Amino acid sequence: MRIRYWLxxxxxxxxxxxxxLFNAIxxxxxxxxxxxxxxxxxxxxxxxxxxxxxxxxxxxDLATYAQLLVLGLINYAIPFAxxxxxxxxVASGLVGVINAMTPMTTVLVSQLWPGGEKATWNKWLxxxxxFAGAIVLSLPALGAGASGQVLGMLAAFAATIFYAITLxxxxxxxxxDPFAVAxxxxxxxxxxxAPVALAVAGLPVITRVETWSALFxxxxxxxxxxxxxxxxxxxxxxxxxxSLNTYxxxxxxxxxxxxxxxxxxxxxxxxxxxxxxLGLVCMDGRIFRRGIVAPPPAAGA
Numbered sequence: 001m002r003i004r005y006w007l008x009x010x011x012x013x014x015x016x017x018x019x020x021l022f023n024a025i026x027x028x029x030x031x032x033x034x035x036x037x038x039x040x041x042x043x044x045x046x047x048x049x050x051x052x053x054x055x056x057x058x059x060x061d062l063a064t065y066a067q068l069l070v071l072g073l074i075n076y077a078i079p080f081a082x083x084x085x086x087x088x089x090v091a092s093g094l095v096g097v098i099n100a101m102t103p104m105t106t107v108l109v110s111q112l113w114p115g116g117e118k119a120t121w122n123k124w125l126x127x128x129x130x131f132a133g134a135i136v137l138s139l140p141a142l143g144a145g146a147s148g149q150v151l152g153m154l155a156a157f158a159a160t161i162f163y164a165i166t167l168x169x170x171x172x173x174x175x176x177d178p179f180a181v182a183x184x185x186x187x188x189x190x191x192x193x194a195p196v197a198l199a200v201a202g203l204p205v206i207t208r209v210e211t212w213s214a215l216f217x218x219x220x221x222x223x224x225x226x227x228x229x230x231x232x233x234x235x236x237x238x239x240x241x242x243s244l245n246t247y248x249x250x251x252x253x254x255x256x257x258x259x260x261x262x263x264x265x266x267x268x269x270x271x272x273x274x275x276x277x278l279g280l281v282c283m284d285g286r287i288f289r290r291g292i293v294a295p296p297p298a299a300g301a
Contacts, residue, residue, distance in 0.1 A: 005237050008229065013245030015226045017252025020092040022218035023084040024261055029211045032088070033197035034204040036080035040072070040189040042219025043227070047183035050228050058180040065184060067172065072189030075166040079159035081193070089152035091263040094137065096253025097273050098156040100246055102163045103283050104130040109164040116168055122285045130279030137272030178231035186223070246280060
């Protein structure tokens with residue numbers, strides 16, 4: 001694979017890792033509902049501009065748009081509100097690590113989804129290892145009786161379940177242009193979440209420059225540009241190579257949280273992070289395919 005593709009994969013992971021920093025800044029002035037609403041609104045504008053600039057085709061039937069509305073809710077509106085909600089009590093870097101558990105929750109959801117992909121032994125191993133890491137990650141909050149932190153971690157974990165549902169649900173849009181999928185579903189998310197945010201949190205008030213900057217960053221780069229880059233890269237590098245951004249996003253989130261937000265991590269947190277990364281390595285399977293670690297013997301061997 002060309003070096004520029006590797007660099008773009010690294011860029012994609014870093015951009016998504018930055019979203020947790022942006023969330024931490026935005027919730028200083030905005031409710032999680034408005035963070036989600038404004039994020040998807042800006043992202044939708046960027047995607048529609050890309051469609052207009054490239055002359056891509058969009059769906060013409062209402063049934064497809066109804067399905068895209070559902071996609072917008074489960075892939076954008078709800079998770080994008082759950083993550084900033086979690087960051088009200090949990091460090092942004094830890095929320096980024098929990099987000100990296102999406103491949104593991106996807107394995108579980110796919111087993112129950114009609115026609116879903118059935119997991120191999122290494123993916124089940126990754127799930128077990130990853131959930132063990134999540135338990136270790138939550139031990140300080142559980143030991144201190146910090147119910148707010150526990151609730152925040154559960155909210156972040158719930159977001160990964162919505163992402164897992166999305167990965168199975170979105171297979172029905174294979175015939176729709178990917179840019180149109182992103183633009184339409186983001187628009188649906190914005191239209192659905194705005195009334196809820198207004199009813200629950202009232203009108204948003206932004207007075208700080210850093211809030212506007214974070215909104216620009218998360219809407220333009222971590223949403224609009226990131227998803228357009230994702231769909232552009234996918235046919236060129238394949239899903240397996242593209243999935244490597246899963247490793248980079250939490251690293252970026254942790255680094256930015258420590259350097260810019262002054263977040264501190266206990267040793268047990270670091271242990272939990274390492275265990276989750278080992279789970280991702282097991283799920284990826286490359287280490288087994290290359291013979292670095294021998295796979296388990298076949299039945300009856």
